Amino acid sequence: MERIETLTPKEQRIIFYRLMRYAKPHKKTIVVAFSLLLLATIGDILGPIIIKVFIDDYLTPRLFPYGPLTGLASAYLLIQVGNVLISYFQILKFQEIALKIIQQLRVDVFTKVQGLGMKYFDHTPGGSIVSRVTNDTEAIKDMFVSVLVSFIQGAFLLTGIFIAMFILDARLAFFCLFILPVILLIMKMYRTYSSIFYQDIRERLSQLNAKLSESLQGMSIIQVFRQEKRLREEFGEINEKHFFAGMKNIKVDGLLLRPAIDLVYVMALIVVLSYFGITSFDQPIEIGVLYAFVNYLDRFFEPVNQIMMRLSMFQQAIIASSRVFKLLDEEEDSPGQMIENEKKYSIRKGEVVFDNVSFSYDGVNDVLNNISFTAKPGETVALVGHTGSGKSSIINLLMRFYEFHRGDISIDGRSIKSYPIEELRQKVGLVLQDPFLFFGDIRYNIKLHDDQMSDKEVEAAAEFVQANAFIKKLPGGYSHPVVERGSTLSSGQRQLIAFARTIATKPKILVLDEATANIDTETEEAIQSAMKSMRTGRTTIAIAHRLSTIQDADLILVLHQGEIVERGSHKELLLHKGIYHKMYLLQNGLVHGIEDATSEM
Numbered sequence: 001m002e003r004i005e006t007l008t009p010k011e012q013r014i015i016f017y018r019l020m021r022y023a024k025p026h027k028k029t030i031v032v033a034f035s036l037l038l039l040a041t042i043g044d045i046l047g048p049i050i051i052k053v054f055i056d057d058y059l060t061p062r063l064f065p066y067g068p069l070t071g072l073a074s075a076y077l078l079i080q081v082g083n084v085l086i087s088y089f090q091i092l093k094f095q096e097i098a099l100k101i102i103q104q105l106r107v108d109v110f111t112k113v114q115g116l117g118m119k120y121f122d123h124t125p126g127g128s129i130v131s132r133v134t135n136d137t138e139a140i141k142d143m144f145v146s147v148l149v150s151f152i153q154g155a156f157l158l159t160g161i162f163i164a165m166f167i168l169d170a171r172l173a174f175f176c177l178f179i180l181p182v183i184l185l186i187m188k189m190y191r192t193y194s195s196i197f198y199q200d201i202r203e204r205l206s207q208l209n210a211k212l213s214e215s216l217q218g219m220s221i222i223q224v225f226r227q228e229k230r231l232r233e234e235f236g237e238i239n240e241k242h243f244f245a246g247m248k249n250i251k252v253d254g255l256l257l258r259p260a261i262d263l264v265y266v267m268a269l270i271v272v273l274s275y276f277g278i279t280s281f282d283q284p285i286e287i288g289v290l291y292a293f294v295n296y297l298d299r300f301f302e303p304v305n306q307i308m309m310r311l312s313m314f315q316q317a318i319i320a321s322s323r324v325f326k327l328l329d330e331e332e333d334s335p336g337q338m339i340e341n342e343k344k345y346s347i348r349k350g351e352v353v354f355d356n357v358s359f360s361y362d363g364v365n366d367v368l369n370n371i372s373f374t375a376k377p378g379e380t381v382a383l384v385g386h387t388g389s390g391k392s393s394i395i396n397l398l399m400r401f402y403e404f405h406r407g408d409i410s411i412d413g414r415s416i417k418s419y420p421i422e423e424l425r426q427k428v429g430l431v432l433q434d435p436f437l438f439f440g441d442i443r444y445n446i447k448l449h450d451d452q453m454s455d456k457e458v459e460a461a462a463e464f465v466q467a468n469a470f471i472k473k474l475p476g477g478y479s480h481p482v483v484e485r486g487s488t489l490s491s492g493q494r495q496l497i498a499f500a501r502t503i504a505t506k507p508k509i510l511v512l513d514e515a516t517a518n519i520d521t522e523t524e525e526a527i528q529s530a531m532k533s534m535r536t537g538r539t540t541i542a543i544a545h546r547l548s549t550i551q552d553a554d555l556i557l558v559l560h561q562g563e564i565v566e567r568g569s570h571k572e573l574l575l576h577k578g579i580y581h582k583m584y585l586l587q588n589g590l591v592h593g594i595e596d597a598t599s600e601m
Contacts, residue, residue, distance in 0.1 A: 007199065007318065007319070009191070011322070012191075012195070015322050016318060016321075018321075018325060019140070019321050022101045022104060023101060025104075026100060029093055029096065029097055030097060032093055033090055033093035033094050036086050036087075037090050037149075037156060039082075039086050040153075041156040041160050043079045043080075043083040044083065044157060044299065045160040047076065048164070048292045048295040048296060049164065049292065050076045050079075051076070051288070051291065051295070052168075052289060052291060052292040053072065054069075054072055055287050056288030056289070057288075091149070094145070094148075094149045095145055097144065098141055098145040098148075099141070102137055102141040102144065105324065106133065106137050108328060109137065109328065112327060113327070115333055115334050116330060116332055116333060117333055117334045117401070117403070118334075118396065118401040118402055119361070119402060120330060120332040125210035125213065126210070126217075127208075127209035127211065127212055127213030128206045128207070128210045130213060131210075132206070132323050132324055135202075135205060135209070135320070136324050137320070137324060139202075139317050140317050140324065142313050143313060143314055143316075143317030147314045147317065150303070150306045150307055150310045151307055151314075153303065154304065154307045157300075157303045158303060158304070161296045161299060162177075164292075165293065165296055168289050168293065169289060169293070171275075172275050175271055176268060179268050183261070183264060186260050186264075186308070187307075187308070187311065189256055190252065190256040190257070190308070191315065193252045193256075194311070194312060194315045195315055195319065197245055197246075197248045198249060198312075198316050200245040201245045201246055201249065202316075202319050204238060204245055206323075207242075211231075211235050215235070253312055257308045257309055257312070258305060258308070261304055261308050265297070265301045269294070269297060272293050276290050334400070334421070335400045335401070344420060345418060345419055345423070346427075347427040347508050348412060348508070349377045349412050349508070350377050350508035351374070351375070351377055351411065351413070351539065352374070352375040352381075352398065352409070352410075352411055352541065353373075353375075353409070353410045353413075354372055354373050354394070355372055355408045355409070355410065356370045356372055356406070357370070357372070357404060357406065357409060358371070358404075358406040358407055359393060359402070359404045359406070361393075367393050367562050368393050368397075369561075370407070370563070371407070371563075373557055373564065373567070375541055375555070376539065377537060377538065377539050378535065378536060378537055378539070379535075379539060379540070380535055380540040380541075380542060380552070380554050380555075381539075381542070381553065381554065381557065382541075382543075382544050382550035382553035382555070382556045383541070383542070383544070384543075384547065384550070384556060384557070384558055384580065384583065385558055385559035386560070388561075389560050389561065390559050390562040391559055392513065393562075394541075395541070395543065397409060398416070398428070399424075399425075399428060399430060400416060400421060400424055411424075426505065427507055427508045428507055428509040428511060429503070429505055429510050429511065430513070431495075431498050431499055431502050431511070431513065431515040432498070432515070435495055435497070435498030436485065436486075436498075437482050437485060437489070437497060437498075439482065439483065439484050441480055441482055442471055442477070443455065443478040445482055445486075445497055446458045446462065446497065446500050446501045446504055448501065459478065461501075461503045461504035462478075462497075462500040464500070464503055464534075465499040465503055465534075466496065467493075467496035467497060467500050470493055470496070471497075495515065507538065508538060508539065509539045509540075509541070510535070510539070510540045511540075512540065512541070512542040514543050514544060547587055548587070550570075551570040555567060555568070556569065556580065558573065558579050560579065566578050
């Protein structure tokens with residue numbers, strides 16, 4: 001069995017106190033809720049006392065004066081009705097506090113996820129992150145809504161009951177105190193064992209979400225390669241582990257929650273009845289006092305049972321909180337402005353310089369080695385090379401998706417680390433090979449909630465990249481609905497919208513990651529024509545697999561195993577007759593077999 005890390009009691013306390021900090025902004029509402037809770041508790045305690053007075057002072061001596069009995073009945077009825085109203089508003093207030101706390105916690109978690117670096121997402125399954133933002137925060141909400149209210153209400157009620165019991169009979173109340181250490185011992189045992197099993201359950205649930213997310217995203221591949229059976233078996237294996245973890249916890253619940261407390265209740269009832277039975281040999285007992293004690297015992301164990309039953313939710317919430325806080329404490333943040341300046345620099349020209357940049361994803365194996373080149377405004381620098389040569393890594397560093405520590409990358413003579421990340425992302429436009437479209441419509445996907453961008457600017461950007469024609473043919477035009485990931489649009493249409501989205505921001509630097517790979521020949525010709533206009537006054541860095549798309553580039557860099565092995569224009573590289581020459585011949589069908597093209601690499 002896999003080793004599941006468990007939380008020590010000290011760690012659980014730290015997590016609980018940290019969780020309570022989210023309640024600080026709601027102090028006034030909490031005071032109101034506690035005041036209502038106190039009133040409701042007083043009402044619960046006064047009820048049996050009124051019944052005791054009625055039995056001992058009126059029923060037993062057979063005295064039935066109209067006035068006092070009417071007063072007692074009215075007081076009892078008023079207390080019950082008042083309790084109903086007070087309980088309603090008290091629950092309402094606690095629920096409001098809980099929902100606001102969880103609302104803030106979810107915003108904090110979502111904001112943290114948005115600011116994490118790409119390195120974190122490289123080694124963390126998306127489904128696991130979703131599980132923390134949804135399932136884990138929901139478990140925390142249950143704690144605020146149900147657990148804390150039950151705990152606090154139970155504590156108030158238990159305190160009041162013991163005070164009332166001491167008033168009625170101090171000796172008997174003292175004997176009943178043996179209940180407390182027994183209950184505390186049961187609670188401690190439950191927390192010890194259940195924390196292990198709940199940690200296991202949350203981990204298995206996270207794995208289930210990760211496997212489900214992976215399966216949904218790769219459904220077409222699963223079906224094409226007939227992997228349904230294998231995925232069902234893998235999912236079933238994780239689900240089986242989740243089931244066994246749940247069964248272990250159910251066994252602990254079944255032993256240490258209701259049954260154990262019921263046993264303690266029976267023992268306490270035996271003590272009370274034995275006391276009154278023995279006392280009756282020497283002196284008469286008051287039936288009202290006996291009723292009140294039995295009633296208080298019953299009322300005592302009701303909140304105890306509620307607390308014990310809520311302990312499982314409390315343990316789930318603490319485990320879930322530890323997972324959420326682990327995400328909030330994640331240090332793999334997105335690279336930001338490393339070099340602080342009094343003046344906020346802005347990108348004006350867009351000259352890009354790589355100066356002996358080396359980079360490793362894992363800190364051990366370099367994927368880039370001493371990369372140096374200059375891309376001037378109005379120029380196009382193309383990156384070519386086989387898969388794994390380091391082309392995308394160069395783009396990742398320029399976009400500040402990953403932090404680098406050797407060499408430097410500068411824009412307009414200043415390190416990119418000196419620019420605010422907002423400035424960098426605003427002035428550097430990126431178009432990926434597989435563009436991502438958001439749920440909404442065409443217009444929304446081009447402006448991306450930029451309120452300063454007018455509809456005319458949106459249409460101008462679309463027209464600039466030759467997308468206006470197909471958009472107007474769609475039902476609704478720019479208001480045409482876009483489903484998740486834009487799956488109802490063709491690859492070429494999605495790519496054109498991505499081009500329009502980038503151009504609409506008027507970037508100084510244009511980064512194209514094989515941006516025309518999913519576009520048909522006719523559309524590509526229109527895009528190439530538009531790109532010539534786009535390059536004017538802009539620095540363009542393009543990754544290309546099809547060499548025909550970058551023949552007019554000012555500088556072509558040929559990468560192999562993370563190093564620049566050739567550089568020059570299209571004509572210069574062909575005359576050099578090196579790797580680029582071999583790739584060109586291969587793509588044009590002039591070389592038979594890829595071995596010939598790579599024999600000198």
